[in-house]
Amino acid sequence: MAVEQYRKLIQQLLSQRAERPQIQLGWQEYEVQTLFDTEHDHYQLLHVGWRETQRAFGCILHLDIKDGQIWIQHDGTEVGIANQLVDLGVPRDDIVLAFHEPEVRQYTDFGVGRTQGSR
Numbered sequence: 001m002a003v004e005q006y007r008k009l010i011q012q013l014l015s016q017r018a019e020r021p022q023i024q025l026g027w028q029e030y031e032v033q034t035l036f037d038t039e040h041d042h043y044q045l046l047h048v049g050w051r052e053t054q055r056a057f058g059c060i061l062h063l064d065i066k067d068g069q070i071w072i073q074h075d076g077t078e079v080g081i082a083n084q085l086v087d088l089g090v091p092r093d094d095i096v097l098a099f100h101e102p103e104v105r106q107y108t109d110f111g112v113g114r115t116q117g118s119r
Contacts, residue, residue, distance in 0.1 A: 001090060003041075006070055009088055010063050011036055013081060014045045017061070027051050032060070041065035064098075067114045071098040082110060 011034075018032045030049030037043070045061040061081055062073040070090065075081050082095050096113045097105060105112040 001094065003065055003068055006065055006090070006094075007038060007041070009085065009090065010043045010065075010070065013084055013088075014043060014061060014063075017045055017077070027056075030056060066096075069094045069096050069111055069114060071096045071113065073098050075099065 014034045014036075018034050020032075027050060030047070030051060033046045033048055035042075035044040035046065041064055043061075043063045044059055046059055047056055049056050058076075059074050060076045063081070064071040064073060070085060072082055072095065082097060085095055086092060092109055093111045096111045097108050098113070100108060102113065
């Protein structure tokens, strides 16, 4: 698959996730946001706001595209976005579970990464 297809798939999955009904229990000022940096190929899904009297801010998903591969930097979901990408036709070798140490990635069913540096 081409990088442009990867961009569209990532944006589609993150947008769908952001649109899911949130169980907010009356929380005000709470939302799920998508951040798409298509120039540098960084994509995030965040939660921002207040849950009653507690500040809520954090990354749910963070993906990058590097050297034609999708690098999953963080995945805080139960399903796993890597599995969703595979279901949509992305080859496992084009998905890097970057949250695993580089030495461990060879033991996953996914790619190990073709680059050591970042953009």
